[in-house]
Amino acid sequence: MSFDRNVQTVRPPSNWTEIWHLWTVIVPRRSINGQLVYGKVWRRHDGRDWIYKKFTEFDGEEAA
Template identity: 80%
Template structure:
């Protein structure tokens, strides 16, 4: 349940707020060698803010 300050009542949380999706992030600065800094993160919306988690990529050999 999420409190809605406009109505002053509790309302059920939307189903899409529980879904994590992979998001590519580009940081608006350059690394030491002059390239843009970017990476992938897991992201979901909790109904109010975006929540981010670190994405760790494994090779096929490491996953086995």
């Protein structure tokens, strides 16, 4: 009898995989003016990979 070690067990996703959190990303390169490139994104783990979404800030005064 042989076992396939490449088979992954299927588990239900954890609750923490459904939570989006704000993450600061620093890209290891410099912009045209010599500064590091960085920004904020929404990030969550789907149980296998990280999923990223664009983060758009808004001014609270403009929304009122």
